[in-house]
Amino acid sequence: MQYGIHWFRRDLRIAGNPALQANWKINQGKVLGLFCFDKKFLGREDFSPNRFQLFLQTLLGLQASLKDAGGDLLFLDIGPEAAFASLIEKLTQEGKALPSLVSWNRDYEPFARNRDEKMEKWFKSRGIGVATERDHCLIEPHEIYKGEDRESAYQVYSPYSRKWMEHLKTAGIKARIEIQKRGLDYLDSLSKKGKTDPIFTVKWKDLLKTAEMGAVLEDYREKNSKWVTIPIPAAGTVEALKRLREFKKNITNYGKHRDIPSVDGTSKLSHFFKNGSLTGAQVIAELELDRPGKLKEGEEKFLKEIIWREFYYHILWHYPRVEKTAFLEKFQKLAWENNEVYFKAWKEGRTGYPIVDAGMRQLAQTGWMHNRVRMIVASFLTKDLLIDWRWGEKYFMEVLLDGDLAPNNGGWQWAASTGCDPQPYFRIFNPYLQSKKFDPNGSYIREFVPELKGLSDKEIHEPGVNRPKNYPAPIVEHSVQREKALKIYGAKS
Ligand SMILES: Cc1cc2nc3c(=O)[nH]c(=O)nc-3n(C[C@H](O)[C@H](O)[C@H](O)COP(=O)(O)OP(=O)(O)OC[C@H]3O[C@@H](n4cnc5c(N)ncnc54)[C@H](O)[C@@H]3O)c2cc1C
Incomplete structure (x- = not known):
């Protein structure tokens, strides 16, 4: 059987997930989801049990959506190299084919870039194909540069944002937004039908007898809940879209209200962006912000904030040293x-x-x-x-x-x-x-x-x-x- 694995990281959604879609097309629906959680992460100095709980809830929601859609998500509580090595070992022991392709959406943080580079070599050395896509930013950090020099990064927001707006008018970027519009249509059609079409045609248990080797995600949620100190908001793409549509009703007031903390005048979408329940591209698609020159004041101000977010990714990608030290x-x-x-x-x-x-x-x-x-x-x-x-x-x-x-x-x-x-x-x-x-x-x-x-x-x-x-x-x-x-x-x- 030819099949692929999609390695989820911070792109926890099905609708409009570019690398998942690419894998799905190549393998005609035979794609399995995998999430590897490196336990070392729990010992990080800046570990946040509250954010972890939101993350786990998002992941549980994703697992349920994948199951509804005929697919599956395996959660392994080991780092990716060990996780994929153990999978390959089990597949080989059980006489099963290895995946033809592993896909993921690109990440721009220094740790992740390093990890992904190593994993790409690791897969290729084992004859497994790799497909990576852009997802987290509408325009990737390396796609915007000064003049003709591809290595030349912006350091100032205003010229960066002008260049970003120029890109927004191009056919390539418009196509990225169109794909997201279709992803949103898919979500809307699900809620109207009240059921999900089985778009995935393989489950882990079809492949491995020992599919239960995955640590139980629910156990993590349960254990971590003891450390949670605040109410955790509802998670996932459907919730994110609901919040976005509420915000849409008021977007024209964004410019007026966004600086007044006593007013509920901002989108409160940032925690959805963090997990990839929603992306800037989806927001632009839903709010139709891809109309340069025709936006109302609030819409334009809001788009500028989405660009600020991409600007900081641009900086981190080009100057990874900022993670540890002052840029200046x-x-x-x-x-x-x-x-x-x-x-x-x-x-x-x-x-x-x-x-x-x-x-x-x-x-x-x-x-x-x-x-x-x-x-x-x-x-x-x-x-x-x-x-x-x-x-x-x-x-x-x-x-x-x-x-x-x-x-x-x-x-x-x-x-x-x-x-x-x-x-x-x-x-x-x-x-x-x-x-x-x-x-x-x-x-x-x-x-x-x-x-x-x-x-x-x-x-x-x-x-x-x-x-x-x-x-x-x-x-x-x-x-x-x-x-x-x-x-x-x-x-x-
Ligand atoms: C000291 C400091 C620390 C911050 N830490 C974070 C952080 O850890 N995570 C985070 O997502 N944002 C951070 N921000 C940016 C900003 O405060 C939040 O994104 C915003 O408050 C989230 O609320 P919202 O979704 O309602 O924003 P909205 O006003 O509705 O803006 C929409 C989206 O635009 C982006 N955005 C808005 N303002 C900024 C900004 N100043 N810089 C970059 N992107 C922006 C966010 O993705 C946000 O969700 C920080 C800002 C400051 C000054």
């Missing part, structure tokens, strides 16, 4: 004070700066924080508390449901003024002014810092003498810290 060499060794007591207060939302505390508590309670507030708390950590941006970046990865290396690193380096196209170091956010501007009547602060509920709209940003006893005084003085930050950065400029 001059700021690689800043004289951070790294005060542990301040860091703890920041994490707990007890700095005495209401807007900062509200953001940090929103993060701890929900696993998400509004983008404007992410910028405020990141600026506060680095330029008021004088703590290394990497401490904040790591903490965000521990807590965010959407924690994702490229945009997280990009956001932190932007706020710390160490990245490409960053906030200039001398433009330091004043947390009180940010608070007054973006949360004018204190609704956001009241929601997450209930101790301050009783203060007036004016006082709530900077409590002063009417500060309730159960709310801390500011742990540092903004004007003093600002001067210190200017000196620290100035010494290296």
Whole structure:
């Protein structure tokens, strides 16, 4: 029997999954799904049980959808090389054919690139074909370059985004969006029919007697649930599409509302992007954002954010060193004070700066924080508390449901003024002014810092003498810290 294996990683969906589709076509529906979970991942310093739970739920949903569609997903809790080696051994023992093709969608993080390169050689050396596709970004990091020089990466967002928009008009990119439109139609037809057509025609048990060798995914979910500290949102493509369509009703207000944290004005799609339940291409397809020059203000602003995400992937792919160090060499060794007591207060939302505390508590309670507030708390950590941006970046990865290396690193380096196209170091956010501007009547602060509920709209940003006893005084003085930050950065400029 000729069949293929699709190696799922962060593309946890069937509809509009390019590498899965390619494999499916070549093998005429005989494609088996595999997910390899390397247990080493559980020991990572920035491991997040909450995000892992969302991931497991997404994976369970994918397994169920594949089964409904006549297919299957095997979950092995070992790294990919060991997983595929053990599969091949079992297939050989049972006298079965090896897969003709293993497919996956490309990943742009340094660890993943390295792993994929090794795995490609590994398969080829065993006579197994490999097919990889683009999925995670609409336009891959290497597809955009300055002028004619393919090696020449952008370092500034605006020219990058102009080039990105030019690509959007090309037939090749339009075709990618069209494929996603068909993927969305497929999902809609499923919900109308109430049942799934058996598009896959092979299951693991058809191939292997020992298919139960896969660790039980449900067990992982059960065990990990003990460490979960927040309500985990509903996962998967159908849920993502539902959220996208709700957001669609309000997209024209996005420009007006996106900076106001008390308003539900942003898409809240980021955790779906992280797992590939949804992609930027699908969002563009559904919202019909591929109409340059004809978009309304809110639509255009929203598309720009999708481009920011791709920009940070572009940076990570071209400059993988940013994962560990500042993009700007001059700021690689800043004289951070790294005060542990301040860091703890920041994490707990007890700095005495209401807007900062509200953001940090929103993060701890929900696993998400509004983008404007992410910028405020990141600026506060680095330029008021004088703590290394990497401490904040790591903490965000521990807590965010959407924690994702490229945009997280990009956001932190932007706020710390160490990245490409960053906030200039001398433009330091004043947390009180940010608070007054973006949360004018204190609704956001009241929601997450209930101790301050009783203060007036004016006082709530900077409590002063009417500060309730159960709310801390500011742990540092903004004007003093600002001067210190200017000196620290100035010494290296
Ligand atoms: C310090 C800091 C850390 C961040 N860490 C992450 C992270 O780990 N994961 C993550 O997905 N985003 C991160 N962001 C970017 C941004 O805050 C979130 O993507 C956004 O808040 C998610 O909410 P949303 O889906 O409602 O966004 P929307 O406003 O609805 O935007 C739509 C999508 O565009 C993308 N996007 C929006 N803003 C940005 C941005 N500034 N940079 C890159 N992409 C953007 C996201 O994919 C988002 O889902 C970070 C930003 C900062 C300042």
